[in-house]
Amino acid sequence: MPTTSVALSPYSHGRLSLPNRIAFLATVNNLGRNRAITPELVAFYEERARGGAGLVITEGLSVHPTSVPNGTVPLAFDKELVPGFARLADAVHANDRPIVGQLWHVGRQALWNPGMQPWSPSPGRDPYSGSTPHAMTDAEVLEVMDGFAQSARNLADAGFDGVEIHGAHGYLVTQFLSPSSNQRQDRWGGSTTDRSRFVVEIINAIRERCPDDFVVGLKLTAHEYVDGGIDLEEAQAIVSRIVETAPVEYLGVSQANFSPSLEYHVPDLSFDDVPFAHLAAGVREVAAGTPVMAMAKVPDVETGSDLIERGVADLVGMSRAWLSDPHLVRRVERGETPRPCTYCNTCWHYIHTGRPVTCIYAPETGRELEARDEEASPAASEGRRVRVIGAGLAGLETARVASRRGYEVDVYEESSQAGGRLAREADIPGRERMGLATQWLQKAAVREGARVHLGEQVDAEVIREWNADDHVVVAVGAQPVVDDLDGAAAYSLADAWETRAELGGPVVIVDEMEDDPTYAVAISLANDGHEVAVVTRRDAVARNVAYVSRIGVLRRLDEAGVVLHTQLLPVRVDDGVLVARHVFSGKERRLGPVKTIVRAGPLAAARSPVPPGVDAVVVGDASAPRPYEAVFREAHTVAAHLDRIQP
Numbered sequence: 053m054p055t056t057s058v059a060l061s062p063y064s065h066g067r068l069s070l071p072n073r074i075a076f077l078a079t080v081n082n083l084g085r086n087r088a089i090t091p092e093l094v095a096f097y098e099e100r101a102r103g104g105a106g107l108v109i110t111e112g113l114s115v116h117p118t119s120v121p122n123g124t125v126p127l128a129f130d131k132e133l134v135p136g137f138a139r140l141a142d143a144v145h146a147n148d149r150p151i152v153g154q155l156w157h158v159g160r161q162a163l164w165n166p167g168m169q170p171w172s173p174s175p176g177r178d179p180y181s182g183s184t185p186h187a188m189t190d191a192e193v194l195e196v197m198d199g200f201a202q203s204a205r206n207l208a209d210a211g212f213d214g215v216e217i218h219g220a221h222g223y224l225v226t227q228f229l230s231p232s233s234n235q236r237q238d239r240w241g242g243s244t245t246d247r248s249r250f251v252v253e254i255i256n257a258i259r260e261r262c263p264d265d266f267v268v269g270l271k272l273t274a275h276e277y278v279d280g281g282i283d284l285e286e287a288q289a290i291v292s293r294i295v296e297t298a299p300v301e302y303l304g305v306s307q308a309n310f311s312p313s314l315e316y317h318v319p320d321l322s323f324d325d326v327p328f329a330h331l332a333a334g335v336r337e338v339a340a341g342t343p344v345m346a347m348a349k350v351p352d353v354e355t356g357s358d359l360i361e362r363g364v365a366d367l368v369g370m371s372r373a374w375l376s377d378p379h380l381v382r383r384v385e386r387g388e389t390p391r392p393c394t395y396c397n398t399c400w401h402y403i404h405t406g407r408p409v410t411c412i413y414a415p416e417t418g419r420e421l422e423a424r425d426e427e428a429s430p431a432a433s434e435g436r437r438v439r440v441i442g443a444g445l446a447g448l449e450t451a452r453v454a455s456r457r458g459y460e461v462d463v464y465e466e467s468s469q470a471g472g473r474l475a476r477e478a479d480i481p482g483r484e485r486m487g488l489a490t491q492w493l494q495k496a497a498v499r500e501g502a503r504v505h506l507g508e509q510v511d512a513e514v515i516r517e518w519n520a521d522d523h524v525v526v527a528v529g530a531q532p533v534v535d536d537l538d539g540a541a542a543y544s545l546a547d548a549w550e551t552r553a554e555l556g557g558p559v560v561i562v563d564e565m566e567d568d569p570t571y572a573v574a575i576s577l578a579n580d581g582h583e584v585a586v587v588t589r590r591d592a593v594a595r596n597v598a599y600v601s602r603i604g605v606l607r608r609l610d611e612a613g614v615v616l617h618t619q620l621l622p623v624r625v626d627d628g629v630l631v632a633r634h635v636f637s638g639k640e641r642r643l644g645p646v647k648t649i650v651r652a653g654p655l656a657a658a659r660s661p662v663p664p665g666v667d668a669v670v671v672g673d674a675s676a677p678r679p680y681e682a683v684f685r686e687a688h689t690v691a692a693h694l695d696r697i698q699p
């Protein structure tokens with residue numbers, strides 16, 4: 053049923069005129085090259101415009117040579133790049149969507165590649181990057197302000213509808229606003245009025261340099277969650293000052309900065325939905341009618357409508373939900389279910405490790421141009437059949453894409469539930485949202501015409517009876533290797549979880565996965581009252597968890613009292629005491645009493661049932677156990693090119 057949600061109705065206020073109230077928030081994607089706009093980057097935004105975003109906000113764009121965090125960040129301050137920005141604006145406008153460019157100066161939070169000593173209002177060391185900044189002189193403050201204004205002018209020349217000043221997440225504007233990072237005694241520091249002067253004058257300078265109808269939005273941190281930093285009360289004082297002296301077209305309300313509070317700026321699946329809505333509501337109280345945009349884990353359009361109806365906000369921003377489904381709004385308008393975001397933060401992990409943005413199960417994200425070629429590729433030859441063995445992430449995506457391309461598809465899954473490793477992860481407290489991915493994929497595959505046979509095992513005999521012309525895709529996944537320890541039997545993580553009511557403590561989990569499910573089980577068992585220790589051969593735990601979520605994992609492990617042992621390999625249990633060996637020195641040590649040993653991995657590919665002589669393609673964990681996004685992408689590519697892989 054097509055929807056008539058308030059969030060999808062047009063919105064007009066002053067200079068702001070939007071086709072709906074669901075914005076695509078600023079999202080670094082690493083698709084730029086040589087600091088300029090590329091066709092890939094244009095396609096990234098064009099797809100979200102086509103997908104119905106009410107406002108397209110670009111990723112942070114550099115406003116000054118002292119803020120060029122890496123080679124993919126486009127330089128808004130460079131006039132030479134205006135033609136590239138114009139191509140981007142044109143592509144978004146061709147879909148009747150407005151576009152604003154986010155103006156970004158990182159200040160001391162020089163995350164990736166500070167080519168020079170970063171600039172900041174005060175010389176205090178940055179807690180995340182560790183950089184010690186140069187305290188800006190008065191002339192340098194004016195120079196950077198001019199960079200903001202010139203960048204806005206360049207974007208206006210390129211045809212942009214406006215700009216959004218990035219005043220959130222601990223970057224330069226926040227560094228001026230925050231009493232924790234601004235210790236200046238001159239007109240740029242001290243009282244709220246003086247700390248706000250930098251952003252107020254930037255807004256006014258942009259107004260002077262840009263056309264009358266040019267939109268200026270401001271994204272603010274309404275709570276830094278650090279000692280002595282901005283809290284809601286201080287944010288309200290800042291907002292009051294801004295709306296009085298330099299009104300903007302909208303206020304985006306975000307939170308946290310790149311300190312230990314970093315985990316809050318992109319709350320992951322362990323958080324409740326809309327965990328920071330109270331901040332938007334608090335800002336709206338003092339916004340004097342300026343439209344307020346709520347954000348952070350607004351999972352769907354319906355929740356967005358609810359925020360608007362309850363008076364929490366006027367507009368709603370989403371980033372990750374547009375990564376898991378670039379056509380989020382259009383799908384809702386057509387009465388379809390968008391591909392829901394799991395909030396696993398793999399997208400964030402990718403961009404913060406220098407790779408193009410990705411999603412664990414959105415095949416087009418970060419490769420929009422390639423995906424268009426796939427869409428245009430010829431359909432499968434009439435009536436040809438695909439037999440997929442296994443309905444995990446890889447099997448379901450193979451089935452979805454192959455059915456879409458016109459194949460007759462049958463998927464055989466021996467267990468009674470589709471989803472494989474991902475669905476099992478969703479049984480663990482705090483990981484429930486992961487299950488949405490496989491539920492969506494299963495429905496999508498069936499909608500495309502695939503037949504999913506649950507509880508149906510196929511063996512060599514059955515396979516031999518299939519038509520020799522059928523494509524056979526093996527997607528049987530992987531199983532944990534569960535070797536007993538000298539002196540003690542071992543459980544797999546899944547078995548330990550299933551039989552947790554009978555487990556004896558203390559419990560030791562031998563961590564070979566360095567991944568979320570291991571820690572979620574450890575935390576749950578500890579919260580149930582067990583003594584739990586995690587032992588890893590690595591020098592740190594959770595290396596496969598996005599740093600931003602790792603903070604939460606480490607916090608929850610500590611809160612639950614889980615003991616962590618690194619660089620150790622358990623070797624035996626002597627009289628109920630676990631003995632482990634240091635991986636580098638070889639020295640043995642007695643770690644303490646243990647009742648239950650749990651092996652969290654490694655995984656080994658499950659055995660293929662395909663007999664010799666039958667041609668088959670192996671995809672996903674069944675060829676090599678890897679992170680979800682790699683498994684998914686492989687299956688997607690195989691299904692998109694099946695006829696070339698197996699003519």
Ligand SMILES: Cc1cc2nc3c(=O)[nH]c(=O)nc-3n(C[C@H](O)[C@H](O)[C@H](O)COP(=O)(O)O)c2cc1C
Nearest residue numbers: 077078079080111112318348349370371372399400
């Ligand atoms: C991959 C990624 C890149 C981001 N890049 C930016 C950025 O350039 N500027 C910004 O203000 N916020 C950035 N953010 C934060 C988002 O704009 C948004 O505030 C946050 O993700 C919460 O919204 P969500 O729950 O809808 O994802 C980024 C978030 C992600 C996941």
